[in-house]
Amino acid sequence: MLEIVFFYIAATVALVATVMAMTRANAIHALIYLIVSLLAVAVIFFLIGAPFAAALEIVIYAGAIMVLFVFVIMMLNLGEKGDKQERQWLQPSIWAGPAVLSVVLLIELVMVISQTNGPVSVTAVSAKEVGLALFGPYVLAVEIASMLLLAGLVGSFHLGRRYLERDNLEKQGGQ
Amino acid sequence: MDGLNIPLNHILLVSSLLFAIGMLGLMIRRNIIFILMSLEVMLNAAALAFVAAGAHWGQPDGQVVFMLILTVAAAEVAVGLGLVLQVQKRFKTLDMDHANRMQG
Amino acid sequence: MSETIWLIPLIPLLSSVTLMLFGSRLKVSQIGILGVASVGIAALLTLLLAVEFMQNQQVIQLSLWIWMEVAGFAPGISFYFDGLTLVMMSVITGVGFLIHLFSTEFMERDPSYARYFAYLNMFVAAMLVLVMADNLLLLYLGWEGVGVCSYLLVGFWYQHNANGHAARKAFIVTRIGDTAMALGLLLLFTQLGTLDIQAMVGEANQTWQVGDTIPLIACLLLVCGAVGKSAQLPLHTWLPDAMAGPTPVSALIHAATMVTAGVYLIARTHGLFLLAPTAMTVVAVIGITTSLMAAFTALMQTDIKRILAYSTISQIGYMFLALGVGAWSAGIFHLMTHAFFKALLFLGSGAIIHCLHHEHNIFKMGGLRTRMPVTFWSFMIGSAALAALPMTSGFFSKDQILLQAYQLPDIGPGLWMAGLLGALLTAIYSFRLVFVVFFGKANTEPDKNTGWRMAVPLSVLCFLAMVGGWFMIPVSEVFPASDGSHPAHWVEYVSISVPIVGVLLAYFIFYSGRLKIDGLVNSTLGKSLGQFWFSGWGIDWLYDHLFVKPYYGLANMLKGEPVDAIYGLIVALNQTFNHWLSVAQSGRMRWYLASMVAGLILVITLAANLSVGVL
């Protein structure tokens, strides 16, 4: 019973926080709402018996990835001018059409989902089980994921390095 | 399994809502940073659906896929943010509508 | 000797190849000696052969190797030698030798001396192959070979576009005939299974009856070939233009030898023609029509070589008439005598042109009788023979033709009368030429006189043109004997007297001036008729508008490759689609996203409908 209540609270928090994140003009504000949303989702994970996923959600999503965002936003140094620009872009005329599309999609999804029923189990699936599955039947997926990460690593290194080099070149040109 | 447990379709509903919101964000924002954030929201929504499904059958597979999504998100953000820096450097703006030339 | 007849065409051929390869390194005298000697040796060998043949009358068949052997089609590189071949070979090598000798002086100053002799020798070789061939395919090789040599020699002075045009015209017009002839070959092989002339004729006599359609078609196709090569109606238009070549070439190729190849072809395959009487009538009618048409045209020409060219066409018309009426040996006899006197006339005109700064217009000549006596006498004798004055060579041969034509049932007398008209015209135009060029006021001074290398061939040919009529050509074994009956004596008397009348007319009109024709010529009708005749009956104009210009037009119209337009359509279609689709490719992220979502909605709708059954 308690779980159900917690679930609805967490769900509400997640949804509200996400809406807020999507509509903020200031990037840092949006980001913080997003972190809240992620944390709320982590709570849901915990409630439906996936504590390991919940932990990862907090550590990697809310922690690592969001911090990346923060760093980049800091590097970009958008400031007050950026906020004004964002507000100008968020006119109803711009979001009306997409909103209709999204709502239609949502309705469809809901109608499909409404066919399913039954509860989720409360017995937790432990990290050990996840690990066994990962390095058992899913070992190929792990390999692929590792390659993807490697590619991401190389890619971001490459992009970032060129960013710095260009910076240096421009500085030299300036002098 | 008593009827007091969380119903699966409610979780899926939350997931769908998150997804739709993320998609809306994707469509209405012009700033690349926000676009990336929207993507994160959508990925997260998908992950939620997987985990919920896994929990429904009491299997670890849902969480395995969640981890895969996590890796995808991480890689995507790493490259995406690298690109953001490049775009900002080149076009002096983060407006996607301005950076729409395919070449160059 | 009989085993070595292949040497006769080979020697000129080798000489030709030598001249082509090393001509630029040889001295002028060496070139001349090589060119003349090779034909001379061939002539000597022919002479030896003739002596041998006269003794034993033996037909020689010699196969060198099988040319190609496919599915029963096995023509050989093989030669056949009989009386007819001997006559042709004698003319080719004998007259050819004289003309080569003449050329050494005529072409002396030409920078392309070696090239000239290379072509000329090659022509002799090809012509010899033509007459010696045992099968029609080898004959066709010689046939086309002489065509190419003729093309090369007509266009010898290639720097002038007109010469090139004439050369191409000569080749292409004869090629039309040749192609028909090739089809004839195809038909004959398909029907008879061989192209060996003797075997083929034998087979034909067993397979077909007289008057069948297939031999008629085959013969008509062969006639097309003959008509093209021998410049008969309707394919005669190339010959007058072919006079663009050096004059000895005209003498050799366009008077004495190549143009008579058609006559030879028909004579050689007479066994087939006997099976197709209709084809023979066609030949006779073509012959006489051409003869008259050309004679009228010759009457009006002013270019000395064109007069002779039309006269050649006319005389070959007589030969065709002879073939058409079955006077085979008379036709070949006329071929030989014609070779003598026409070569003589051409060489004579060559001498005049050579000495008169390449002047061709007879009205700019005149009074040459005293200044070029050798040439004058050659022309006198040549013209006399051409006009068939009694006791000249031309008289004997033409007389035979006309008499045999007269004897043909139904159309015989008609042909004879037409032939007489032709003879009259021949006498008039040939002596018109003599009187205008050699008598009267001198208009152009000759700057040099003929040397011995020109005089000797002229003299020898004079002799031959005079006495050639007494030769007995050894073709009695080749052709079926004529019935030997003679027409009434008055026919003969008329035939003899007509040329004399013609000469007298020419004398009164063009020399003494006692017969005034100015009024007639200057009348409206006279003028237009004269113009009509002058233009060769407007046939050139007709062909130009009927075939040449439409072909050029067609080629011009298609030049841009209309088929490509179909593929162009495909390209255009693709571009249109590309245009449509690239509108969607706007480069705006949010537009892509929106369309992606729309697509997603669509897919989910479909998927849900199909698999789950909801919605």
Added chain:
Amino acid sequence: MVMINLIVILLVGGLLAILSERISDTMPRKVAMGVVLVDLLYLLVCLSGMPDITQLQAPVASDSSSWLMHFKAGWIPAFGISIELALDGISLLMVLLTLVLGAIAISASWTDIVVRKGFFEANLLWSLAGVLGVFMSLDLMLFFLFWEVMLIPMYFMIAIWGHENRGYAAMKFFIFTQASGLLMLVSILALVAVNHGATGTWTFSYFDLLNTEMAEQTAHWIMLGFFIAFVVKLPGFPFHTWLPDAHTQAPTAGSVILAGILLKTGAYGLIRFAVPFFPEAALNFSYPAMWLGAAGVVYGAVLAFGQTDFKRLIAYSSVSHMGFVLLGIYAWNELALQGAVMQMVAHGFSTAALFMIAGSLQERLHTRDMREMSGLWQQMPRMGAVAMFFVVASLGLPGLGNFVAEFLVLLGLFQVNVWITVIAATGLITGAAYSLLLMQRSFQGEVNKKWADYGLADFGPREMLTMGVMMIALILLGIYPQPVLDAAQPVLQSLLELTATPALASAEAMQ
């Protein structure tokens, strides 16, 4: 193994040519020439140990041991794909032609290539390797592979070293050949699938696919696929439009290979595959095919007459000449087939030589426009004489190879259909018209003052040697074609027997 070596020598030779460019600028062409000559020599040495091909028994098409050479090794056994090469009379003729013309092509491009010489020679050699493979493959998958191998280097040759409009020409060439190649692939797969349906085994082997039983409609459509694929290459009307552009824009060596050899692969494919696989369908289709052939003869000749570009004129003359090949093949009797094979060989030489002359003119005058030529004989008598020789060869002068070919085709065709023969024979007249026009506009006519002080160099020893080889070849083909005929005869005989099914026999009896 000999056949594999032949191909490998060329492939490796290409790499050597690229590498040798580092040694010196003139090295690649020497290497390429050496490689081709070595290849040719190797083939001849290997042949000398073989039984005389003219004495050879007629190869039974379904019995591989009766072929001159046969090689088979596994490749992709799961689909029945193997590396199967074989050599019979026709293949041998084509292989010899390929190697000889390859050497000639290298000689033709001796001086006119200035950039990336090594890569050029490599492309040339690779293309030759592909052609050899095409002529020897008896596995359809391998055939298709080589088919592509020969085309792609050719694309590069046109696209990189071509003349002013090379991009367009190369793309057109590529699209046409790729589209037809794809069609062929589809047809091959369809045939294999049909065979699988009938026998239950997957195989791409020529011998196994012969006599595949199939419904009439199926055979018709698959046959049509093969037909179009090969006719595009031939090229037959109306699929020829890539050829004038490709020929005109290709460098000299490219034109020589393209006209001399590559076109022959289409004809070879028709003789080897398109007809024997589907004897009845091919017979039913023979009239349309022959009409296309006759149309090609006439259309090519008329268009050639209208051209002002030297190379374009020759290109259209190729369309006309290859029309005879198409006619010969679809008349499908021994005379006509021999004529077609003969035409493939003779046309290879005559057109290659004309393209080489065109290349020499382009190199000297920097134009191919005949309106700017005229009277070139004056300055280049040797080149003029050589050109005259090949022009009369191409218009079918008896005593030279092309005549034998055309006459045999017409002779065979005449027994099948008289009216098509008559139409095709007009090609002899129109052929004379454009050939002589070519001569008139370039070498004869008034001497163009423009070139007077250009100091145009006549043909040198290298060029005369190359031309001499081709002239001798054409003369030999013209007066003693028997070796070629003998080499092809057993093969054609066996093909004719193979296709002599009862239905065909009755059709022939009706003739």
